[in-house]
Amino acid sequence: MNAPAKKLAKTRTEKDLLGIAQVPADAFFGIQTQRAMENFNLSGIQLHHFPNLVKALAIVKLAAAQANAQLGQLEKKRFEAIDFACREIIAGKYHDQFVVDMIQGGAGTSTNMNANEVIANVGLGYLGHNKGEYQYLHPNNDVNMAQSTNDAYPTAIRLSVLLDHGKLVGSLRQLKRAFKVKSVEFADVIKMGRTQLQDAVPMTLGQEFRSYASTLSEDIDRIADLSELFLEVNLGGTAIGTGINTDPQYAHFAVECLADVSQFSFRPASDLVEASSDMGAFVLFSGMLKRLAIKLSKICNDLRLLSSGPRTGLNEINLPPQQPGSSIMPGKVNPVIPEAVNQVAFQIIGNDMAITMAAEAGQLQLNVMEPLIAYNILESMRLLSQAMDMLRTRCIEGITANAEHCKNQVNNSIGIITALNPYIGYDNATRIARQAQEEGCSVLDLVRQEKLLDEKTLEDILRPETMVAPGRLRK
Known part of the structure; x- marks a missing residue:
C-alpha cells in the first residue's frame, strides 16, 4: 500500500522590513508584491x-544586469539566471505574475519590486x-543591483510608450487611408457646405472626407516627433x-x-537629477494624444450630423447599421460607433488633465505621482x-x-446665391436671397x-466643378 501523498503547502513565508508574511x-x-496587492486595491487594472x-x-532589468556583468559586479551564474528570466518575460511568459495595481503609492516602488521578485x-x-x-538570487541585491x-x-515607462507607439501610429495611418479612399469614392457627390450649421456654399462630399484625412495626417508626424522625447532616460541616476x-x-x-536590447536609440539625460x-x-x-482625440471627436460629431434622419435630418450619408437603436422605437438605428469614439475622446481629455x-x-x-502618469x-x-480601429472597420469603410x-x-x-454673387452683384444677391x-x-x-443672367451663363456657373474650386470669372 502506497503512503499518502504529502500535502503541498499553499503558502510560503517571506520576510521584509516590516516582518513576515505569507x-x-x-x-x-x-512579499513586497503581496503587500502592495493588499494595500492598493484601487483601479482594478494590474500591470x-x-x-x-x-x-x-x-x-x-536585463540591460542593468548586462551592464553589471560587464563591470564584474554580477557573478556569471546569477547574471545567466536573470538573463533567462528577463528573456522569458520579454517573450510573453509570466505576465500574469505582474499583479500590482497601476495606481499605487511609493512612486512605483511596488511595480519595481514586482518585477524584481518575479x-x-x-x-x-x-x-x-x-x-x-x-x-x-536576491530581488534587491542581484536583480535590482x-x-x-x-x-x-x-x-x-518611457520604453513602454515607445513600444506602444507603433500600434497607435499604425491605427492612425489606416484610419487616414480609409478617409482618403472615401474621398475618392465621393469625389463627384455635390453637396452643400455649412458654417454655423447654416447653408454656406457648395462642395463635394469627397472634399469633406479628404479634409478628415488631412487633419489626421498632420498628427502622424507630430506624434512621431514627440515620441523622440522618451529616448532620453535617467537610468544610472539611481535614487x-x-x-x-x-x-x-x-x-x-x-x-x-x-x-541594444530594445532596439531604440536611448541616450542618457544630460542632467540625471x-x-x-x-x-x-x-x-x-x-497633450498630443488629447489633440488627436479632439479631432476624432469633431469628425464623429460631423458623421452623426451628416447621417441624421433618415427622414428628418441631413441624411447625406448612411453609416453602416451595427445594432438596433432602441428598446421602444422599432426601426431606429443609432450612430453607435461615432458615439463610442466621442466618449473615448472625453476620457482621454480627462486623462490628460490627470497627467x-x-x-x-x-x-x-x-515625482511620486508617476504611477498615475504611467496609467493614464x-x-x-x-x-x-x-x-480608431473600431471607427475604421465598423463605420468609415461602410459609409455610403x-x-x-x-x-x-x-x-x-439659398446658399447657392454665393456662386452667383460675382455676376449679379452683392445687392442683387442679398435681395434675391x-x-x-x-x-x-x-x-x-428668381x-x-x-433675367439677371442668361441660361448659358447660369448653367456654366452652376457646373459642379465651377462651384467647388477656384476658377476664372466669366466676363
Whole structure:
C-alpha cells in the first residue's frame, strides 16, 4: 500500500522590513508584491493589463544586469539566471505574475519590486532552487543591483510608450487611408457646405472626407516627433540622479545595453537629477494624444450630423447599421460607433488633465505621482488605437452617400446665391436671397424670372466643378 501523498503547502513565508508574511506558494512574486496587492486595491487594472509595460520592465532589468556583468559586479551564474528570466518575460511568459495595481503609492516602488521578485523567482527555478530561496538570487541585491525605482521605473515607462507607439501610429495611418479612399469614392457627390450649421456654399462630399484625412495626417508626424522625447532616460541616476551605489561606468553601459536590447536609440539625460523629477515629456505627449482625440471627436460629431434622419435630418450619408437603436422605437438605428469614439475622446481629455496635475505635483528630487502618469498615458494610447480601429472597420469603410439627395439640397439651397454673387452683384444677391427665403421659392427661379443672367451663363456657373474650386470669372 502506497503512503499518502504529502500535502503541498499553499503558502510560503517571506520576510521584509516590516516582518513576515505569507505568499501563495506557486506565486513568482514575493512579499513586497503581496503587500502592495493588499494595500492598493484601487483601479482594478494590474500591470499585466499593459503587456508592453511588463516587457519594458524586463528589458530594463536585463540591460542593468548586462551592464553589471560587464563591470564584474554580477557573478556569471546569477547574471545567466536573470538573463533567462528577463528573456522569458520579454517573450510573453509570466505576465500574469505582474499583479500590482497601476495606481499605487511609493512612486512605483511596488511595480519595481514586482518585477524584481518575479525575475528572481523565475531565475531561481533556472538555477534549480525553490521560490523564495533568495540567498541564491536576491530581488534587491542581484536583480535590482545599481538601480533604484526612481531610475528603473521611469525608464521602463518611457520604453513602454515607445513600444506602444507603433500600434497607435499604425491605427492612425489606416484610419487616414480609409478617409482618403472615401474621398475618392465621393469625389463627384455635390453637396452643400455649412458654417454655423447654416447653408454656406457648395462642395463635394469627397472634399469633406479628404479634409478628415488631412487633419489626421498632420498628427502622424507630430506624434512621431514627440515620441523622440522618451529616448532620453535617467537610468544610472539611481535614487535622485546622483548615481549613488553605481560604478562610474555603469550609467553609460546600462543605457548602451538598453539601446541594444530594445532596439531604440536611448541616450542618457544630460542632467540625471533634473531627469529624475521632470515629467515634461509626458505632459507634451499627452497633450498630443488629447489633440488627436479632439479631432476624432469633431469628425464623429460631423458623421452623426451628416447621417441624421433618415427622414428628418441631413441624411447625406448612411453609416453602416451595427445594432438596433432602441428598446421602444422599432426601426431606429443609432450612430453607435461615432458615439463610442466621442466618449473615448472625453476620457482621454480627462486623462490628460490627470497627467497635468500629477506632473505638477512633483516635489524636490522626485515625482511620486508617476504611477498615475504611467496609467493614464498608456491607457490613452490603448483607447485611441482601439477607437480608431473600431471607427475604421465598423463605420468609415461602410459609409455610403445619398448623392441625389445631396444634389437636390444644393439646387434648393439659398446658399447657392454665393456662386452667383460675382455676376449679379452683392445687392442683387442679398435681395434675391431674402425673397427666396420669404416666399419659399428657388433662388435660380428668381434669377431666371428677372433675367439677371442668361441660361448659358447660369448653367456654366452652376457646373459642379465651377462651384467647388477656384476658377476664372466669366466676363
